[in-house]
Amino acid sequence: MEPILAMLVGALFTVAIYLFLSKHVIRILMGAAILGNAVNLLIFTAGRVTREVPPIIPGDADALTGAAANPLPQALILTAIVISFSFFAFLLVLGYRAFQELETDSSDDMRVAEPVGDKTPPAGY
Amino acid sequence: MRTVIFRSIAPYLTSLMVLFSIFVLLRGHNEPGGGFIGGLIAASALAIYGIACGVAPVRRAIYFHPMAIAAFGLFMSGMAGVLSVFASVPYMSGLWIYPHLFGVEIPLSSVLVFDVGVYLVVVGAISSIALALEERDRD
């Protein structure tokens, strides 16, 4: 199953990056949301996939025996999902506020930090 | 969104979801679940309530500022690690006690305290974001 997931990961990355490269804040945001999924699925697949057996120790056993999914990538991804969500929310609000302040949703027009025709620094001492 | 039906069932739905979230939180150590998922469920419950009935009732219902809840959760998680000082073991070592209550053995642990902290942080932070955004919807 890994090859299929690998290609799916590639597709997710491609779309995310394509959206990133568009200049509109909204599309960049959606790209960010997809990028989070892409990375999570990447980690998940790299930890190898097993079908349908969650890493839960049966009641009468002391340790996980037999085929079960790899718990480590799951633990990594679980926190990553929540954190990427909070960052997505942050980006969303940032983009929204930028739109309100600058009245544009195009990253090309957002030139507050690096204005066009910035003055050269003083050449003296 | 603020239809009569939605408004009427939203409080019950929310209470059920919050209850469910606590259930998910507590069983997390042995079954699928845990602080993160529970917290997210509770946060969505509050968000739904906010969409249905407005933000003010939600804020009244949870009484504390959501960020305060998150801060308390973070503090709780941090302190759960500090507990291990009293057992002279490294920071964040799990500690377990098994008190008997009404004849039932209840396993309590610093890990559970930690997980509850995680739950509170997620509830607080996410619902604070959601509520703030919903509030903006109306001005």
Added chain:
Amino acid sequence: MSASAPGTTFIVLMLPFLAALIAPWLTRRLGHNAAWLLALAPVAIFIHFLGFSADVADGGVVTGGFQWVPSYNVSFSWLIDGLSLTFALLISGIGALIILYSGGYLKGHDQLGRFFSFMLLFMGAMLGVVISDSFLMLFVYWELTSITSFLLIGFDHTREASRRAAIQALVVTGGGGLALLAGLLVIWNITGVSQVSLLLSYGDELRGSPFYLLALFLVLGGAFSKSAQFPLHFWLPNAMEAPTPVSAYLHSATMVKAGVYLLMRLNPVLGDTVWWETILPVFGGATLIVGTLLAIRQTDLKLMLAYTTVSSLGLLVMLTGFGSEHAIAAAVLYLVAHSLFKGGLFMVAGLIDHEAGTRDVTKLGGLRKAMPVTFIAALAGAISMAGLPPFLGFLAKEEIYYALWATDPWSLAFVAIAVIGNGLMFVIGFAVALKPFLGPEVKTPKHAHEGPALLWLGPLTLGAAALVAALISPVTHRFISSPMASAIAGAPETVTISVIPHMGPALILSLVTIAFGIIAYRMLDRLRAGMAWLLSAIGWGPDRGFDQFISGAVRLSVAVTRLVQPGRLDVYMTVTFLMIAAALIGPMAWYGEWPAMPVWPEDAQFHELVVAAIVLIGLAAVIYARDRLTAIVSLGIQGFAVALIFMLFGAPDLSFTQFMVETLAVVILALVMTRLKLHASDHRPTLQKIIDMSVAIACGGGFTLYLLAVTQQPFNTALSDFFAAYSKIVAHGANVVNVIIVDFRGTDTLGEIAVVMVTGLAILSLIRIRTPRSTVADNDPDRRPGQAVVESREVR
């Protein structure tokens, strides 16, 4: 070798830094009288080092220290032999006088405490340079002298000239320091030792190495820049922007000699080669001549002295380069003599400036009645500088001529250079010491009278020291000159010259010099006019070159910044993702380690393929969505499909979390987006779309290939096995994922929930910060989209 009193020496090395710490506080309490207390620090250092002199005079070498970074064999260690001892005595002795002098000179200055602090810092750094045994310690102290010198030159930082001089000194000497570091590392690499004391036995190995020239040039870069050798001499006269105590201490007696010290220190191992014996004399000789000629041109007392300092340093480098027994003896004597007379003369110049209000030699005259003590001190300095008996300068000059005299053309050329240089220094010395004091009284900006004891104590003491040292020359030689010359030569040497002149070429050359000096002194005004004309005819100099270099550097950095920071997000993103694609695909292509062609997984089940297809459909819908709502919903679809994948492959926890998150994401996205008047559709030009798509495909394809390559490798299950085995036994939890999160990796999770919390706070503050829209935004007709209203903000 004996390792005595390591603790005391360490404390003594730290003493100036400690004194620097308390200096501002002490000065706030005691005003300028704090100088008396602060001068105790250098006095204590002086006494401590004096204790070594008997040992060192008998040929002893004192080393000490401790390991600093043992894994790299870097130690904090010191080496006290004739060379470093003489330097340490000069630094601490003159340092004490300078501290006192500063107290008088800057009396009432509101930054006096800071000044003391800088001075003491410098003293500590300079002491470290000459005492260091380990290379890295030497380098650290070396750069510390550059930095403290920068602070001192720029002390009067409200004036542009000061700032320029400070930056210039820092760039030149600091840059030279980097060259020195490289040179020391090359030496370290060749010989394998990082300590000066161990280096001495590796001379032949070093000279025979193919990297000898590299090491030599790098070390010379450091030494020449520090010691202001032509054509890097220009920073030193500019450094006269500093208050006079700084010029007297750093730029005549001590810091500028650090380069000479380095050459002397490395003479036994780097010297004795054709390169050494050509480069050093040639550059030294050129510096000597250029320095004196430029000094003639000046009318400012300090500048005259500064240029002669340049030439004296040239003379020292020249002598060090010759490397013969007498040349080294001459260098030693001249170095000590120069420190004494030049420090004194600088203090005199400052004293005149302080009392008369000007230091322009053409506006001064007849001060001998008003300032008799100063006159005596100036005279002592000038006599020593001119090389007249019975001062130490005389011994030095006799020894110089003795060392240089030979009849081959090469030597004769340097004899001529030395005679001209010494003759012109004779002129400058007396111009500084006689001109302001003799002749008719000239009205000066301030009514001149004798300065306070704090001011004339220093020059007078130094003058007396030069006299006494010459009169008791056998003692001087035993304790100072001979041990120092031995250390420089790397073999025992004895200096014998005394005040009583004896017939020979040296004496004749001295007489020639004096005659030349007297003639030149009478023609001083004409010489000055001639030099002024010559310099304006040349026009360009290294000093102006420095300005051009700096403004060129600024222009270059502006151009580079404009190039790499165009301010367009899509450019940054394109570059970033291209780099990521290159990082993913590049190594595979380079090593030819492409993943094997994947085979269609036989066990892939229909419902799994359907879910994967849903992800793809969701993605396509996001790209092609015509309106916002479709885009949001499609985003949700692909997210839920990913959650399904987690569910199908044994990750229920992930699946639930992903479901919740996607739901919340869609909700808040909808909440925000419905309020924005945004273009949901993509209106990039087609070409741009193709470029962006290629970048995205390169990157995404890279990830696919990478993931395929990874999954085709055998899987290391060590970590997962550990968690699976101990989850229940140790942590009493059956859900391994949750146990990892809250128990095994609990501290990680603590950090992660802190991040969640902080983003929550950041979002809240972002929402709450508002610009008052009514005032600026609506009333300003010129306001374009994209132009920020950042002037006024209010927080609600």
